[in-house]
Amino acid sequence: MKRNLFIIIALSLVIFACGSKETSTTAQDYHSTLIAIQTDVDNAFVDLMDAIDNGDEADILSTQEYAETVLADALKEIEDIGKFDGTDEYKKEMIRLLSMYEDILENELAEIIDYTIYFDDLTDEEWEYYYSLNDSMMDKYEKAHEEFVQYQDAFSVKWEFALG
Numbered sequence: 001m002k003r004n005l006f007i008i009i010a011l012s013l014v015i016f017a018c019g020s021k022e023t024s025t026t027a028q029d030y031h032s033t034l035i036a037i038q039t040d041v042d043n044a045f046v047d048l049m050d051a052i053d054n055g056d057e058a059d060i061l062s063t064q065e066y067a068e069t070v071l072a073d074a075l076k077e078i079e080d081i082g083k084f085d086g087t088d089e090y091k092k093e094m095i096r097l098l099s100m101y102e103d104i105l106e107n108e109l110a111e112i113i114d115y116t117i118y119f120d121d122l123t124d125e126e127w128e129y130y131y132s133l134n135d136s137m138m139d140k141y142e143k144a145h146e147e148f149v150q151y152q153d154a155f156s157v158k159w160e161f162a163l164g
Contacts (some may be wrong), residue, residue, distance in 0.1 A: 014161070022085045027159030030084045034094045037074045041101055044070040048109065057117045064105075064113060071101055093151045100144035108137035 044067040051063040079096050114123065115130050122130065156163050 011163075020045070022159070024160045027084065027155070028161040030090065031155065031161075031163075033081065034078065034090060037077055038094060038097060041071050041074045041098060045101060047104075052109075052112060052116050060113055060117060067105060068069055071098065071105065074098055075102075090151075090155060093148060097144050097148045100140055104137045104140055107135045108140075112137075 044063075048060075048063045048067045051059045054060075073099055075095065078091055078098070081091060084090055112130065112133050115126065116131075119126065152163065
């Protein structure tokens with residue numbers, strides 16, 4: 001009987017010692033690392049939108065290239081980040097969010113850039129299409145961010161840290 005009790009206690013200690021080492025502080029640090037990467041991408045896209053608004057072809061094209069580079073680097077950096085608490089769920093959510101940026105860069109923004117650079121006088125129909133591209137882009141952006149914010153909120157509640 002004593003031997004069985006000793007084995008149970010020893011196994012309990014091993015399981016406890018090998019359990020999760022993650023804390024609210026490490027969760028917040030993990031979160032902050034991923035958000036910093038996403039913020040760099042978002043800032044590159046804001047710069048691109050500003051360049052489009054200004055209408056200078058050279059500035060638009062160089063800012064577009066910069067946004068593409070920042071996005072590619074961010075995706076690689078996130079892929080290289082380890083799991084948190086044995087799961088890569090947060091990484092997958094961030095990659096999903098960044099995939100939205102990739103989608104709008106390759107689709108809506110590519111066409112918006114073409115219209116901005118290569119068309120001097122747009123017809124009413126072309127302006128409508130231009131604005132529909134912008135609306136589509138913003139819908140994708142807002143939907144992806146809303147979904148990510150829900151995940152992020154749940155993560156912060158689970159790990160007991162405040163988003164800020």
